[in-house]
Amino acid sequence: MLIESTARAGIGLRQPHYREFCTRRPAVGFVEVHSENFFNPHDVAARVLAAVRAEYAVSLHGVGLALGSACGLDDEHLDRLTALVARTDPLRVSDHACFARAPWAGRGTVHANDLLPVAFTRGSLAVFVANVQHVQERLRRPILVENLSAYLDFAERDFSEPEFFAELARRSGCGLLLDVNNLMVNALNAGADDVQAAVCAWLDELARRAPPDLVGEIHLAGHSRQHELVIDDHSCVVSAPVWSAYAHALRCFGPRPTLIEWDTSLPTLDVLLGEAAHAQDLLDAEAHARRAGNAMRATHAAAECAS
Template sequence: MPAATPHVGIGWRHPHYRELLERQPALDFVEVHSENFFAEGGAALAVLEQGRARYPVSLHGVGLSLGSVAGVDPWHLDRLAQLVERVDPVRVSDHASFARAPWGGSVVHAADLLPIPFTDAALDVLCANVQQVQQRLGRTLLVENLSAYLQWKTPQGQSAWSEPAFLNALVRRSGCGLLVDVNNIYVNACNAARLGDGANPLQACTEWLDAIDPAAVGEIHLAGHCHVVEAEGEIFIDDHGSRVATPVWQLYAHAVHRFGPVATLIEWDTDVPALDVLLDEAALARRIQHDAWREAA
């Protein structure tokens, strides 16, 4: 692997709007949630435009519902297309999930990222919706793997793909790219191991990363998670509310060796800390990238 320049950013959230613009720390990009800037004008969009004048911006969505059989909401796609035209982001991404579904004669939105089955039928739906979005935006979309707390049962007589094989097939058929969230992989593996449905989480995650086509990966996400233990049981939750856990950093180092110089984002969405905490996490990601690429050079 040739030497490369580390490429790291942070999620730019409301508590840090002013401070980031004033301090202008050394970051390669910032990422925002697309839907927070769908309004016509206003203070939020003005802040985003100021940020765009200083940093490349990545738009990360949570509402396209790419896996929905009800299709993509035309209003949502129009608003996203207008934002993309206005901001000219370096990347646009959303999730391999669904939120919209027919209910009582209309289409309702669950306001959540719900998992899709890894079946041929679900792949057909996902590919069609991704291609529609890419055609409307005129650019490649990155699709993120999901942290999921339930699984679909495969219909009788059908077979299911593994998640990496499903995502690789999505890339081949639709021409999209992948946003690999390492924390999501780890959370899913921990919950599977807790239920006795999976191998050692680190081993399972390493195998997951090794099964992904490196050429498909356009961005990596890192975040914190929580481990909830109560009388009713325990669960790992992808809450984006703490520092990146040590096992996730270990998996990230493996991902860097596997995928090469991929843009990496630190996500923090709940209990958002001081900006310096995010910058410290970004610096650690940068060091891991640098060390991995130096070893491979």
């Protein structure tokens, strides 16, 4: 998985910010857009994306491939994504570890228009591997698959979630889009005794099972509590516990391109840029710490050789 030598923080670009973003041209590492919003090559959104792409690296993040669907992929959707990738030449292409398509008697195949979770079984893994490989063959590039926020669990499982993603990457050649907020939401909803420790344990297990470059991008977002559930609604600033877990992820995997997601109750562009600036500070601090550590190890090695 190709990672930029200097990891940068970016923002999700949403329609209410188009005009201001294009006018101000803020200094961000990259922008990410939802792929499906730009499938029509002739509408206004496509022209905006072309203008943005002329000056910024762009990451395409999809919500409709339904990579865990046992009935296979939607060929028309994949055709439109392939055309968008050809027009945009994005930095990265990603989608979610979910299913949404299923056969319905008398109605053909239906699409739920949701990110539905899958059990971490050998059967699910085989479906994911086949579908991911099919997408990558069409796009002629590896993709990233994002871990979900899920509001139910399955009794049947053959793998832990980190093990599942490590094995998916090994068999298909894809990478992981690591959503730290989703890990936090899942730990909160599971009622973990120590939520922070649970998230860090997930990250530590992934680091043990997979090479650091498995993680091609990191997502950060806000969440909210609604009745008895914590919802991954991307509606507010990144919480302090998620920032802390993010710092742990950087220690595990090194600096990785990082996106601030904000999809509902959109703030001003300045608020979004402020969140990205904080992520960039943490990225730069981790990069500095690693350079200092490497320099110290090199000094010690040289001293041992001379002695």
